[in-house]
Amino acid sequence: MKNPQKPLRETNKKVRPAGWQIVAVALFLFYMLLPIVSTYIFSVATRWDRTILPEGYTLEFYIRAFQTSYFIITLRNSLILSAATILVSLIVIVPTVYWVHTRLTGFKPLLDVLMILPFGIPTVVLALALVQVYNVPPLARSPILLIGAVVVYSMPFMYRPVSNAMQAIDALTLTEAGQSLGANVFQVLSKIIIPNILPGILSGSLLVFSTVFAEYTLTSLIVGAKFKTFPLLLVEYTRINGNIAAAFSVVSFTIAWLVSILILWVGTKGQNGATETIQAR
Amino acid sequence: MPLSKRKTGYTSDWVRLVPFLLFCLAFEVVPILFLIRGSIIDRNTSQLTIQHYLNLNHPLYLNSFLNSIKISGLTAIVGVIFGTFIGYAIYRWPSRRIQEILMTLSDVTTNFAGAPLAFAFVVILGMNGVITQFFLEYFQYELYPTFSIYSFSGLTLAYIYFQLPLMVLLILPAFAGIKQEWRESAQSLGANAFQFWRHIGVPVLMPSLIAGVTLLFANAFGAYATAYTLVEAKLSLVTLQIGYMIAGEVRKDPAIGMAMAVVSLIIMGLSIGIYQAATIRARRWSKS
Amino acid sequence: MAYLDLKNVTKSYSGVDVVHDFNLEIDKGSLVSFLGPSGCGKTTTLRMIAGFTKLDEGTILLDGEDITAVSPNCRDIGMVFQAYALFPNMTVRRNIAFGLLMKKMPKKESEKRVAHVLEMVRLQDAAERYPHQLSGGQQQRIALARALAVQPRVLLLDEPLSALDAEVRVVLRGEIRRIQSELAITTVYVTHDQEEALSISDKVVVMNRGVIEQIGTPEEIYRTPQTHFVATFIGTANQFFGKVSGGDAVICDHFTLLADDVKDFTDGQRVVVLVRPETIHVEPDQPKHDGWNIIPGEVETITFHGAVTRLGVNLHGQRVAADITVANTKPISLNQKIWLLFPPAACQVMAVDERS
Numbered sequence: 001m002k003n004p005q006k007p008l009r010e011t012n013k014k015v016r017p018a019g020w021q022i023v024a025v026a027l028f029l030f031y032m033l034l035p036i037v038s039t040y041i042f043s044v045a046t047r048w049d050r051t052i053l054p055e056g057y058t059l060e061f062y063i064r065a066f067q068t069s070y071f072i073i074t075l076r077n078s079l080i081l082s083a084a085t086i087l088v089s090l091i092v093i094v095p096t097v098y099w100v101h102t103r104l105t106g107f108k109p110l111l112d113v114l115m116i117l118p119f120g121i122p123t124v125v126l127a128l129a130l131v132q133v134y135n136v137p138p139l140a141r142s143p144i145l146l147i148g149a150v151v152v153y154s155m156p157f158m159y160r161p162v163s164n165a166m167q168a169i170d171a172l173t174l175t176e177a178g179q180s181l182g183a184n185v186f187q188v189l190s191k192i193i194i195p196n197i198l199p200g201i202l203s204g205s206l207l208v209f210s211t212v213f214a215e216y217t218l219t220s221l222i223v224g225a226k227f228k229t230f231p232l233l234l235v236e237y238t239r240i241n242g243n244i245a246a247a248f249s250v251v252s253f254t255i256a257w258l259v260s261i262l263i264l265w266v267g268t269k270g271q272n273g274a275t276e277t278i279q280a281r
Numbered sequence: 282m283p284l285s286k287r288k289t290g291y292t293s294d295w296v297r298l299v300p301f302l303l304f305c306l307a308f309e310v311v312p313i314l315f316l317i318r319g320s321i322i323d324r325n326t327s328q329l330t331i332q333h334y335l336n337l338n339h340p341l342y343l344n345s346f347l348n349s350i351k352i353s354g355l356t357a358i359v360g361v362i363f364g365t366f367i368g369y370a371i372y373r374w375p376s377r378r379i380q381e382i383l384m385t386l387s388d389v390t391t392n393f394a395g396a397p398l399a400f401a402f403v404v405i406l407g408m409n410g411v412i413t414q415f416f417l418e419y420f421q422y423e424l425y426p427t428f429s430i431y432s433f434s435g436l437t438l439a440y441i442y443f444q445l446p447l448m449v450l451l452i453l454p455a456f457a458g459i460k461q462e463w464r465e466s467a468q469s470l471g472a473n474a475f476q477f478w479r480h481i482g483v484p485v486l487m488p489s490l491i492a493g494v495t496l497l498f499a500n501a502f503g504a505y506a507t508a509y510t511l512v513e514a515k516l517s518l519v520t521l522q523i524g525y526m527i528a529g530e531v532r533k534d535p536a537i538g539m540a541m542a543v544v545s546l547i548i549m550g551l552s553i554g555i556y557q558a559a560t561i562r563a564r565r566w567s568k569s
Numbered sequence: 570m571a572y573l574d575l576k577n578v579t580k581s582y583s584g585v586d587v588v589h590d591f592n593l594e595i596d597k598g599s600l601v602s603f604l605g606p607s608g609c610g611k612t613t614t615l616r617m618i619a620g621f622t623k624l625d626e627g628t629i630l631l632d633g634e635d636i637t638a639v640s641p642n643c644r645d646i647g648m649v650f651q652a653y654a655l656f657p658n659m660t661v662r663r664n665i666a667f668g669l670l671m672k673k674m675p676k677k678e679s680e681k682r683v684a685h686v687l688e689m690v691r692l693q694d695a696a697e698r699y700p701h702q703l704s705g706g707q708q709q710r711i712a713l714a715r716a717l718a719v720q721p722r723v724l725l726l727d728e729p730l731s732a733l734d735a736e737v738r739v740v741l742r743g744e745i746r747r748i749q750s751e752l753a754i755t756t757v758y759v760t761h762d763q764e765e766a767l768s769i770s771d772k773v774v775v776m777n778r779g780v781i782e783q784i785g786t787p788e789e790i791y792r793t794p795q796t797h798f799v800a801t802f803i804g805t806a807n808q809f810f811g812k813v814s815g816g817d818a819v820i821c822d823h824f825t826l827l828a829d830d831v832k833d834f835t836d837g838q839r840v841v842v843l844v845r846p847e848t849i850h851v852e853p854d855q856p857k858h859d860g861w862n863i864i865p866g867e868v869e870t871i872t873f874h875g876a877v878t879r880l881g882v883n884l885h886g887q888r889v890a891a892d893i894t895v896a897n898t899k900p901i902s903l904n905q906k907i908w909l910l911f912p913p914a915a916c917q918v919m920a921v922d923e924r925s
Contacts, residue, residue, distance in 0.1 A: 016375065017370075017373070017374050017375060018373070020370070021370040021373060021374060024366060024367050024370035025367065025370050025371065025374070025383065027367075028367045028370075028383075028445070028449075029386075031441075031442065031445065032386060032387075032390045032442070032445075032446065034405055034411075034412075035398070035401035035402055035404065035405050035442065036393075036401060038401065038404045038405045038410075038411050039397070039400065039401040039404050042404045048409075048411075049409035049414075050409070050414075051414065052411065052414050052415055052418055091300075092300060092301050092304050093301070095297070095300075095301075096297075096298055096300075096301040099294070099297045099298060100298075103294045103297075104294055104295060104297070104298065107295070107298060114305055114309075116553065116557060117309060118309070119499065119553055120499070120546070120549045120550050120552075120553035120554075121309075121313070121503075121546065121549065122502065122503030122505070122519075122520055122523075122542075122545055122546075122549060123503060123505055123520075124503075124505050124520045124523040124524050124527070124542075125313075125316070125503075125523065125542040125545060125546055126309075126312070127524075127527055128316065128523055128526070128527050128538060128539070128542050129312035129313055129315060129316040129542070130308065130312050131527055132312070132315060132316065132319060132535070132539070133311060133312045133315045134312075148304075148307065148308040149308060151304070151308070152304075152305070152308045152309050210392065211392070214392070214394075214395055214397075216395050216396055216505075216506040216509075217505040217506050217509075217524075221524060221527045221528065224528070231395060231396055231506070234396045234397065234400070235396045235506075235509070235510055238396065238399070238400050238403070238510060242400075242403070242404075245400055246400070246404065248397075249396075249397040249400050249401060252396075252397040253393070253397055256389060256392065256393065257389060260385065260388065260389045264385060
């Protein structure tokens with residue numbers, strides 16, 4: 001019960017931020033944006049090592065970057081890795097989250113611990129452990145092993161949005177309603193639960209995508225040059241040609257921004273969906 | 282399906298978690314256990330031994346632990362102090378729209394770790410970077426070689442880049458959890474602003490601040506790609522050392538790598554454990 | 570002289586008066602409640618007394634001292650919030666001792682005081698617990714104890730029971746009243762629940778749209794509402810709109826009502842006549858009672874309420890509520906033709922409040 005009478009926020013008190021707030025936020029913005037903006041400018045600068053501002057502007061490095069023989073292959077590999085990870089993640093996590101929210105609520109603490117675990121394992125340690133255990137073909141240093149590693153590493157990113165969405169729809173009641181109308185477990189999942197948690201699944205998938213697309217450590221340490229992804233190409237070029245590396249960095253930053261905007265968009269849609277469901281009840 | 286069979290279905294419900302548990306076992310639990318086992322078993326004699334841990338007592342490895350702890354601790358503390366300050370500025374910002382934009386920015390930038398970030402810092406603070414040029418032009422001050430982006434100081438700046446927004450994201454809900462009524466109750470009971478922060482505000486924030494220090498510490502301790510791109514061999518860090526051992530660049534006893542990995546697991550586990558406990562406490566308080 | 574005195578208090582937000590020219594004198598030791606619908610300005614007024622909201626105009630005197638410009642932490646006023654507002658990082662004991670700590674009271678005395686107020690709210694065993702370990706009702710008792718521990722000059726309660734279950738609400742409001750009268754502490758109680766206000770107050774201030782509609786004892790408020798708003802906001806009242814005719818009657822569309830207090834109105838003035846359901850008698854046969862209002866109607870609904878049964882009676886298209894008790898009336902059935910009977914004294918005539 002909310003007090004409907006709470007006085008309106010004292011609007012006449014604070015209309016503009018205080019000076020120290022402006023300074024703090026401005027410095028924060030400066031720190032956060034300068035490296036990125038500089039990289040964008042560097043990627044189109046002809047020469048920028050003797051002056052404050054670039055001496056000229058060109059698109060040459062983008063043309064050269066996109067013509068690099070590995071560009072398309074690494075991009076493709078990154079997309080394959082992301083897609084495979086999302087797929088495995090969905091298959092493993094969505095049904096599990098569903099069971100834990102309905103029939104097996106007692107397992108929720110265990111699941112929460114298993115989901116925080118990857119944060120406690122440095123990626124290099126995970127890579128070392130996997131490489132040591134699975135050291136015989138066909139698994140040894142294979143893309144399959146990599147996918148397993150990346151799924152573990154990105155699991156929390158899928159788990160949280162899906163779990164929150166599941167929480168918001170009251171999966172147990174919906175399941176019982178569905179069952180009382182004659183639906184079996186499979187029908188309940190495909191026709192009721194999944195459509196209702198779709199925003200959560202989408203944000204989870206996008207989060208996993210942006211994490212995996214930028215993943216460097218596991219890829220380079222587990223498979224290395226055998227399955228080169230985009231971040232590996234980028235690191236390679238930071239040592240070969242700075243301008244082209246800048247162009248690659250811009251590609252990487254831009255994808256990250258786009259995915260974030262998509263997540264935000266899906267997120268607000270999802271929230272609306274959730275409040276609508278609650279209001280409909 | 283006969284009714285009796287359906288009933289037994291309930292008792293074995295947990296079977297439905299088997300695929301997930303198997304997956305975790307295969308790619309998370311078993312490899313870690315294997316690692317621990319490898320670190321305490323002598324390869325030749327198959328006997329229990331602590332020799333691998335004793336072998337860590339070597340300047341190279343000690344240094345890497347020291348450096349890792351130093352950079353993680355430093356960037357965690359700097360991140361918590363400035364992140365809290367910036368977080369408070371954002372929290373008190375009167376426009377909801379601006380707050381949302383700044384939160385989204387923090388969300389994106391905290392994930393900008395790795396090679397692109399490292400390269401971006403080379404662009405601004407490298408030998409011929411923008412800021413390096415700026416100092417030279419306007420202050421006639423040569424940043425290099427006192428400062429170098431390829432050193433501890435440079436890496437610190439790069440780490441703070443993703444630590445700061447992480448703290449902002451962590452502390453904002455904590456500020457939002459300080460209810461206006463607490464402030465007003467304290468006031469009506471005779472407390473001034475300073476007394477409110479001393480007795481209620483800071484203690485209520487404390488779990489979140491502790492959670493912040495530990496999470497940021499773990500975040501920096503486990504980082505690899507940024508360090509690999511920037512400092513590579515110029516600075517010894519735990520993650521870099523373990524990386525070399527996997528890549529086989531250093532032909533050393535793999536058991537030393539395992540011992541190193543286990544020690545860093547313990548450090549990380551402690552941090553994440555404290556973080557988790559602090560988060561639970563913070564959440565419990567914000568509920569009441 | 571009044572202990573707490575509000576003079577011409579006015580507050581507006583973005584040009585709209587939330588509280589307009591509010592004047593009220595509160596006697597020492599009395600419990601006064603502010604009652605009104607949401608947005609009527611009752612909480613804003615309370616917060617101005619507490620000092621959390623600044624006045625645009627007017628003055629507040631407490632025990633003869635002008636406290637209008639005094640900051641909240643120096644006013645010596647206890648406040649209890651709807652959301653309890655206990656400090657989550659402190660045990661119950663430390664919560665209660667907080668105000669005493671601010672006053673730099675010696676430890677021994679402070680401990681005694683804490684024990685005393687805990688006893689008062691009957692939660693002696695909860696001293697070492699944290700707020701999150703207590704139920705809502707318990708938390709609110711502790712919040713009350715915390716406010717009382719400093720022995721404030723005035724106790725302010727802002728919808729203290731709104732977040733609680735119905736049962737706890739009734740028990741706790743009795744407790745609040747008991748403690749208040751034991752300590753004889755001057756208290757202002759804000760609520761939107763009329764039953765709550767009527768049952769615990771010495772005086773009720775009914776507010777609407779930032780102005781006082783009426784100040785009176787609970788009984789006065791209920792029996793002799795001064796305005797159309799008060800009459801309709803408190804309890805249930807049947808409304809008949811009409812025009813004043815002569816010194817004792819109001820002509821409505823289909824019938825004329827005899828009423829006592831029509832003298833204050835001019836002939837032909839539009840007024841509303843309010844009649845409470847419990848003042849109406851119901852007769853199955855046409856009664857004879859000179860000087861009373863007798864109007865025929867048809868029973869449309871019968872709702873059993875326990876002690877009384879409420880009839881919905883169709884009077885020329887208008888639904889009128891009338892309460893009957895089983896003891897006084899012959900059985901009545903649906904669609905039955907009946908007569909409503911009530912004395913002129915039951916009719917309260919007042920100017921029409923066009924807003925409500």
